[in-house]
Amino acid sequence: MPAPRIGILTAGGDCAGLNAVIRGIVCAAGHRGMEVVGFAEGYEGLLNPQTAQVLQVEGTRGIEAEGGTIIGSTNKGRFQLRRGPDGSSNLPDSLVRAARTALEQQRCSAIAVMGGDGSLRTALHLSRAGLRVIGVPKTIDNDLESTDVTFGFDTAVARVAEAVQNLRTTAESHRRAIILEVMGRHTGWLALHGAVAGGADAALIPEIPFDADLLSRFVKDTERRGQRSAVIVVAEGARAKAGRQMRRQTGSGENRLGGIGGYVESLVARTGRETRCAVLGHLQRGGSPTAFDRVLGQQFGVRAVELCSDGMFGRMVSYRFGSVTDVALADAVNRRRSVSPDSQILRHAKALGLFLGD
Ligand code: F6P
Numbered sequence: 001m002p003a004p005r006i007g008i009l010t011a012g013g014d015c016a017g018l019n020a021v022i023r024g025i026v027c028a029a030g031h032r033g034m035e036v037v038g039f040a041e042g043y044e045g046l047l048n049p050q051t052a053q054v055l056q057v058e059g060t061r062g063i064e065a066e067g068g069t070i071i072g073s074t075n076k077g078r079f080q081l082r083r084g085p086d087g088s089s090n091l092p093d094s095l096v097r098a099a100r101t102a103l104e105q106q107r108c109s110a111i112a113v114m115g116g117d118g119s120l121r122t123a124l125h126l127s128r129a130g131l132r133v134i135g136v137p138k139t140i141d142n143d144l145e146s147t148d149v150t151f152g153f154d155t156a157v158a159r160v161a162e163a164v165q166n167l168r169t170t171a172e173s174h175r176r177a178i179i180l181e182v183m184g185r186h187t188g189w190l191a192l193h194g195a196v197a198g199g200a201d202a203a204l205i206p207e208i209p210f211d212a213d214l215l216s217r218f219v220k221d222t223e224r225r226g227q228r229s230a231v232i233v234v235a236e237g238a239r240a241k242a243g244r245q246m247r248r249q250t251g252s253g254e255n256r257l258g259g260i261g262g263y264v265e266s267l268v269a270r271t272g273r274e275t276r277c278a279v280l281g282h283l284q285r286g287g288s289p290t291a292f293d294r295v296l297g298q299q300f301g302v303r304a305v306e307l308c309s310d311g312m313f314g315r316m317v318s319y320r321f322g323s324v325t326d327v328a329l330a331d332a333v334n335r336r337r338s339v340s341p342d343s344q345i346l347r348h349a350k351a352l353g354l355f356l357g358d
Contacts (some may be wrong), residue, residue, distance in 0.1 A: 010138075024304075175228050192205060223273060
């Protein structure tokens with residue numbers, strides 16, 4: 001009899017730790033006499049099942065330390081849920097049928113999806129349509145409910161912290177203020193943790209629209225106190241109290257978040273302090289994962305296989321209170337986890353003297 005098979009795919013924007021999860025799944029499945037089939041380029045791979053490949057333990061040796069995903073991903077594609085006129089999210093039945101057929105063709109009894117909120121909402125939709133689905137929480141934004149941490153976050157925080165430290169030396173040399181724009185569309189976990197880890201002076205996040213006058217006063221105060229430099233981390237989704245999120249048109253005609261760093265630069269420059277802005281961009285998502293993300297990713301992979309073996313579908317692997325566990329997929333994607341006023345990291349950042357825009 002052929003070995004039972006699990007399908008896997010990586011969906012949405014990449015981040016460090018995807019390959020660690022893949023390695024964890026492949027090893028744990030091999031241990032249980034199961035095979036793993038990798039569908040290529042995210043959900044799109046379900047429309048091209050002939051491109052799927054069986055992943056071997058030997059072939060994945062060492063990938064836990066590599067960035068990106070060996071099976072490819074996309075944050076575009078046809079599997080994004082569409083909002084209907086009544087506000088409900090939907091996926092055409094033809095895509096659900098195609099997904100089911102792809103799994104049958106590859107003899108996969110279930111599929112594990114590594115993704116962020118959008119990709120896991122699609123996973124939930126497929127699960128409700130009767131497919132056997134397991135979710136694995138991925139995002140550098142760390143904004144998923146029901147898990148204390150997503151894989152990729154720790155690495156991104158380390159990248160932000162390193163950038164803050166590097167910018168500090170230039171800011172100190174030239175008596176400048178430097179603004180660092182980081183990712184974080186809706187939530188400021190990455191900006192806050194990165195600012196604290198790197199020793200920045202301020203963090204501006206989407207959850208706290210910032211007061212432009214207070215920002216100017218804060219920058220002037222740093223000079224008055226004799227500080228040679230000021231480093232301000234701003235999340236791409238942050239906005240001024242009186243303003244809205246800033247967007248820019250890309251060459252390909254897409255309308256993307258971006259530009260808030262430059263705007264903050266112009267506000268700070270008005271104080272008379274020489275000011276520069278750096279945009280960290282995709283450096284936060286790429287490259288080798290931290291040891292924490294390598295361990296967490298592989299553990300998440302092992303748990304995903306356990307859930308498949310135990311027939312616990314419609315679940316998402318999760319990390320709670322120091323242990324890897326699992327929760328209902330529906331609970332994880334229902335609501336976004338934002339930085340609330342009573343968040344510990346927010347209170348502690350304030351206690352450490354960071355300016356938070358209010
Ligand atoms: O979800 C992570 C994220 O990095 C956002 O913070 C950012 O706006 C987006 O993805 C960028 O994705 P892309 O790879 O399409 O530029």
